[in-house]
Amino acid sequence: MMKKTLYITLFATAISIVSCHENIEEKVARECKEYTEKYCPAPISNEVINDSMVYEAGTRTVHYYYSLRGVADTAAIDPKQAREEMLEAVRNATNLKSYKEAGFNLQYTYYSTKHPGKKMFDLLFTPKDY
DSSP, rough: OOOHHHHHHHHHHHHHHHHHSSSSSHHHHHEEEEEEHHHOSSSSSEEEEEEEEEEEEEGEEEEEEEEEEESSSSSTOOOHHHHHHHHHHHHGGGGGGGHHTOOOEEEEEESSSTTTEEEEEEEEETTOOO
């Protein structure tokens, strides 16, 4: 009887521990929401501001939204060059390690501050890219 009670207690404890843990997608969604609420808007440089970070479950995408200002807020930015530079940054970013290991897409969307609502460019990286 004592063994049976012990096994039931251990089983119940194991179930409660497992049920309290969030899966990777829930964790990422929570982290994105908390980051946005706590830090955004967050200046990255004099020309770039991180407006928000969102997890899009349907596409398994961690999506960063930025605003460009000053010299960066120009149509003269070459999206191809920006993609190459950003891809290199993604590949080398240790803070993205868990997202990359989980196979999430990473998307970076940049908007103009001179022309509110105008999307300057959009970069999407899939696990095949990084």
